[in-house]
Amino acid sequence: MARPAQTHPMQTDPMxxxxxxxxxxxxxxxxxxxxxxxxxxxxxxxxVLGDRMLPLLVAAMAFLASLALAGSVGAELLARHWQxxxxxxxxxxxxxxxxxxxxxxxxxxxxxxxxxxxxPGIASATALTDAQLADLLRPWLGAGAQPAALxxxxxxxxxxxxxxxxxxxxxxxxxxxRLDAAAPGTVLESHGIWVGRLSALAxxxxxxxxxxxxxxxxxxxxxxxxxxxxxxxxRREAIEIVHGLGxxxxxxxxxxxxRATKLAAMGGVAGSLAALPVLLLLADxxxxxxxxxxxxxxxDLPAMxxxxxxxxxxxxxxxxxCLPLAACMIGFATAQGTVRRWLRQLP
Amino acid sequence: MVRLESVGxxxxxxxxxxxxxxxxISCTIPEGGFRWLLGPSGxxxxxxxxxxHLAVRPTQGRLxxxxxxxxxxxxxxxxxxxxxxxxxxxxxxxxxxxxxFDNVALPLRLxxxxxxxxxxxxxxxxxxxGLGSKTGVRPAELSGGEQQRVAIARAVVxxxxxxxxxxxxxxxxxxxxxxxxxxxxEMNRQGATVIxxxxxxxxxxxxxxxxxxxxxxxxxxxG
Numbered sequence: 001m002a003r004p005a006q007t008h009p010m011q012t013d014p015m016x017x018x019x020x021x022x023x024x025x026x027x028x029x030x031x032x033x034x035x036x037x038x039x040x041x042x043x044x045x046x047x048v049l050g051d052r053m054l055p056l057l058v059a060a061m062a063f064l065a066s067l068a069l070a071g072s073v074g075a076e077l078l079a080r081h082w083q084x085x086x087x088x089x090x091x092x093x094x095x096x097x098x099x100x101x102x103x104x105x106x107x108x109x110x111x112x113x114x115x116x117x118x119x120p121g122i123a124s125a126t127a128l129t130d131a132q133l134a135d136l137l138r139p140w141l142g143a144g145a146q147p148a149a150l151x152x153x154x155x156x157x158x159x160x161x162x163x164x165x166x167x168x169x170x171x172x173x174x175x176x177x178r179l180d181a182a183a184p185g186t187v188l189e190s191h192g193i194w195v196g197r198l199s200a201l202a203x204x205x206x207x208x209x210x211x212x213x214x215x216x217x218x219x220x221x222x223x224x225x226x227x228x229x230x231x232x233x234x235r236r237e238a239i240e241i242v243h244g245l246g247x248x249x250x251x252x253x254x255x256x257x258x259r260a261t262k263l264a265a266m267g268g269v270a271g272s273l274a275a276l277p278v279l280l281l282l283a284d285x286x287x288x289x290x291x292x293x294x295x296x297x298x299x300d301l302p303a304m305x306x307x308x309x310x311x312x313x314x315x316x317x318x319x320x321x322c323l324p325l326a327a328c329m330i331g332f333a334t335a336q337g338t339v340r341r342w343l344r345q346l347p
Numbered sequence: 348m349v350r351l352e353s354v355g356x357x358x359x360x361x362x363x364x365x366x367x368x369x370x371x372i373s374c375t376i377p378e379g380g381f382r383w384l385l386g387p388s389g390x391x392x393x394x395x396x397x398x399x400h401l402a403v404r405p406t407q408g409r410l411x412x413x414x415x416x417x418x419x420x421x422x423x424x425x426x427x428x429x430x431x432x433x434x435x436x437x438x439x440x441x442x443x444x445x446x447x448f449d450n451v452a453l454p455l456r457l458x459x460x461x462x463x464x465x466x467x468x469x470x471x472x473x474x475x476x477g478l479g480s481k482t483g484v485r486p487a488e489l490s491g492g493e494q495q496r497v498a499i500a501r502a503v504v505x506x507x508x509x510x511x512x513x514x515x516x517x518x519x520x521x522x523x524x525x526x527x528x529x530x531x532x533e534m535n536r537q538g539a540t541v542i543x544x545x546x547x548x549x550x551x552x553x554x555x556x557x558x559x560x561x562x563x564x565x566x567x568x569x570g
Contacts, residue, residue, distance in 0.1 A: 036456050036465075040456075042442070042453065043442075044442065044444035044445075047444070238444075240402075241440050241441075241442060242442075242453060242457065243426075244400060244401075244402055244429060244434065244440075245429065245454050245457055245501075246427065246430030246454065246457050246458065247426060247457050248423070248426045251457065347401065347402065347403055347404050347422070347425065
C-alpha cells in the first residue's frame with residue numbers, strides 16, 4: 001500500500017488531528033464561517049438529472065404555456081375592443097326614407113335623425129348617403145348593380161356617448177316606440193346581442209386557454225416528478241449513505257430541489273424565448289382586429305421591428321417573464337414533494 | 348450508553364414480513380465501553396450494527412441509544428442521533444462521485460459546520476490516515492486499503508459518541524489492521540463507545556476485550 005514517507009499519522013499519534021482541531025478552527029479564515037450551499041452536488045445529481053432532456057421538455061411546456069397565455073390575453077383584449085366598439089353603436093333602418101313623416105314635418109329619415117339627435121345619451125346620428133349604402137351593398141349586389149333601382153331603406157348610424165354606452169345606454173324600447181310613431185316601420189337594431197355572443201365566445205376562449213395552461217403545468221410537474229424519481233432510483237445508495245451519516249429529509253430534498261429548479265428555469269427561459277417570435281407574428285396578424293383605423297405600413301425595417309414589439313399587448317410582456325418563474329416554482333415544489341415522500345420509506 | 352431489552356428484528360420486503368434476523372437480544376454497553384461483536388457468518392452481526400446505526404428500527408423489544416428510546420423516537424429526531432454515530436462499513440460505502448476530501452467532509456457538512464472548519468479538520472484527518480496527498484482522488488482510483496482508510500476518516504472526523512465498525516480490517520494488511528486497532532482503542536480511551544464486528548480471531552486475541560457473541564440471531568455470550 002502506497003503511503004507518504006513522512007509521519008504516517010496512524011503510525012504515530014492517531015488522535016493528534018482530533019486534538020489539533022480547536023486550533024484549526026481558530027486559524028480559519030473569515031470566510032470560513034460560510035456553510036456549503038444547497039446547490040453543492042454531494043449526491044452527484046448533475047449526472048442523473050442531466051441538463052438536456054428535462055430542460056428540453058420543460059421548454060416545450062413553456063412554449064405551449066406561452067401560446068395559451070397569449071390566447072387568453074388576446075381573447076380578453078379582442079372581447080374588450082369589440083364590446084367597447086359595438087356596445088356604443090346602433091343602426092336604425094327607415095323604410096321609404098324620403099316619404100313624409102307622420103306629422104308631415106319633413107321626410108321620414110330627417111324626422112328620425114332629428115329625434116335621435118334630441119335624445120339624451122346619443123352622441124351622434126348620421127344618415128348614410130346613397131354612395132355609402134352602395135358601398136355597403138356592393139359585396140352582395142356586385143359593382144355593376146344599381147342600388148337606386150331597389151326599394152332600399154334609409155340607414156342611420158348612431159353612436160352612444162361613452163358614459164351611456166357603459167351604463168347600458170338609453171332606453172332603447174322607448175326610443176324605438178317614439179321612432180315608430182314618427183316614421184312607422186322604423187327598425188332600431190342594437191348590436192348588444194352580438195356583443196353578448198362575442199363576449200361569451202371570448203370568455204370561452206379564455207377559459208380554454210386557462211385550462212390549457214393548467215394542463216401544461218400539470219404535465220410539467222409530472223415530467224419533473226418522473227425525472228426526480230429516476231434520479232432517486234439512480235442515487236439510492238448515495239442517499240442511503242448520507243441518510244446514515246445524519247442527513248435530514250430537508251437536506252436531501254434541498255439538493256434535488258436546487259437541481260430541478262435550475263433545470264426548470266433553463267427550460268422555462270428557453271421555451272419563453274422560443275415562443276416570442278411566434279407571438280410577435282400572431283400579434284402582428286391580429287393587430288387589424290384591434291383597431292378601427294388601419295396602421296400605415298412601416299417606413300423601414302427598424303420601424304417594422306418596433307411595430308412587431310409594440311403589437312404585443314403590455315399584459316403579455318409582463319406575463320411572459322412569469323413563465324420561467326412559474327417553471328422554477330413547479331420544479332422546486334415537485335422535487336421537494338417527490339423526494340420527501342420517497343424518503344418516508346427510510347427510517 | 349447502549350441498552351437492548353429483548354430486541355428482535357424482522358426485515359420487510361414489499362410490505363411482507365421476512366425472516367427474523369435478531370431474536371430476544373438483551374445487553375447493556377456502558378458509555379465509553381468496548382465490545383467485540385463475534386459470531387459466524389449469518390449470525391446477525393451486521394444486522395445488529397445496522398440496528399445500532401439506526402438504519403433500521405427494532406421490530407420487537409426496546410433499544411435505548413445515546414439516551415433516546417429508538418422505538419418511540421420521532422423520525423425527525425433520528426438524523427441528529429446518527430450524527431453522533433460513526434460507522435465503518437465492510438464495503439466502505441464511499442460516494443464514488445466525490446473526492447476523498449469531500450467524502451470525509453460529508454459528516455461535518457451535514458452537521459452544518461462552517462466550510463473553513465471543515466477544510467481544516469478534513470485535511471488534518473486525511474493526513475492522519477496517510478492520505479494527505481490524495482485529497483482530490485476519487486474512490487475508484489484508490490486501493491482497497493486506501494478506501495478503507497477514507498471510510499475510517501469519515502467515521503471518526505465528527506468525533507462520534509458511538510463508533511461502530513463492521514469487519515474494518517477486512518481490506519487491510521496486518522500492519523494497517525494493527526494501526527486501526529490502536530486508533531479504535533484511542534477513540535475508546537477518549538470516551539467513545541466502540542463496537543467492532545470481526546472474523547479475525549488473531550486480531551481479537553491480540554486485543555482482548557469484552558465481547559458479544561451471536562449465533563443464528565441470538566446473543567449466546569456477553570462477557
